[in-house]
Amino acid sequence: MTTQTGTHEAEGLAPARTLVEGLRDLRENCPESVSDRVLAATGVVDSYAEMAGPIWPLIVAWGRAGVSAIERADDPGAFEDEYQARTGRPVRRVDAVPARLARAVLRRIGGERVRDLAVDLSGLPEFQRRVLAKTMEIPFGEVRPYAWVAEQIGHPRAQRAVGTALALNPIPFVIPCHRVVRSDGRIGQYGAGGPSAKRAVLASEGLDPDELERLASRGVRFVGSDTTRIFCFPSCHDARRIRPEHRTSFRSWQSATEDGYRPCRACRPSVGETVAA
């Protein structure tokens, strides 16, 4: 019995082992790049890469829903950890921002209307999403006060909360938080590198930050035209075309309306905007 089994094994085992080993050797190793592609395609992992920006090199992150984060590449920090904490999704560095996306980002930063650039604000509180969405309406080369954003989203007294929401803007430059300034004329804080960076970005859009501050410090909140009898924010595209001889200035919404001026429909001057007594 024992001998028989032994003989049987001796006959059968050698080829069987060869067989099993030969087959096991057919295993494949999946390339790393394939699993990266898999994870990006399912949307459970987002991607980021560096690209050149108009002023600074940028880190741009994106997922299936659109651009999800932008940061200055020269800004040291735990980008991946912060990203995951906010979105709940891991993010992986890849070689390059896809050309189409990179082009769209640069065009948007440069003030062009770009339709196919979606921003992904998932993971942010509702209030912050509304602040950022409103901020995206501010045209290139113009600024609005924090109070304006607060008023427009229906929380006129939440100026500070607006400031915080903008300071935590995950997609600066594309969502132009730099176009929101203090009512008293100071340029204010900036999440992507402080006030001097903010001035640089505004200057790159053709605005003169010093001039904006001078105007505000003289008490000018709005400017109007005595021919159209419409008043605007000073940086409003329409306001900047008013000839000097027709130009009037106002310290508040009230004083403008009392003089018979109506608010501009493009820049929508804020009601609460006034110079502190």
Added chain:
Amino acid sequence: MCIECPAALASDLVSGFPTLVAHQRDLVYGVARRWSRGVEDAEDLTQEAFLRAYKALLGYSPGRISELHLRGWLARITLNLARNRARAVERRPATGDLAEMPEPVDDRALAPDQVAERRESREMWRRLLATLPPDQRAAVELRHVEGLSYPELAEALARPLGTVKSDVHRGLERLRRAYEGIQADAAGSPGPAPDPAHIRRSSRAARRREQSGSFRIEREVMAR
């Protein structure tokens, strides 16, 4: 094999899925590689299979996910996709294009003659596998190349446990005979070890068989 995956997936799909991909990508890629034509096809297939799996998991309850035989289930998705694709190009799934098979990654540590030897051996086993009827080939591959358990195999091939067991055994027996045939040929002839013409003949015969009859595995798996 991957005990923690079902639980991780069931509790949080988004954070559990990367773990699933990390643990099972060699299985999915291996099946894709052997049932598609080239490296690029296999990569696309791998991506598509995981995407399918992800979408399916999104709709599954945590209870259902934790009961899945994940490896068998993933193998089934991959095999189905491979067959759909092969059908789309009106071509039966054949063994991968051998000329295109890349060197396995761990070959880099081997000496050149060992690399050649291993490559030859892999090629021989691939050719031998290609002579099996598809049912048996799939069963043998999943059991002995990928190391799936019999319950996982039953899930992968959508067939009863007893059937997949007998397919594995019959497939192995055929392989063993084919292998012994090669050894005998090598011993009997003065030429180089495996006679390629012999393999090609049996491979062609197998393909003829595939084309003439439709196999249960295909009908059943495709119907899902």
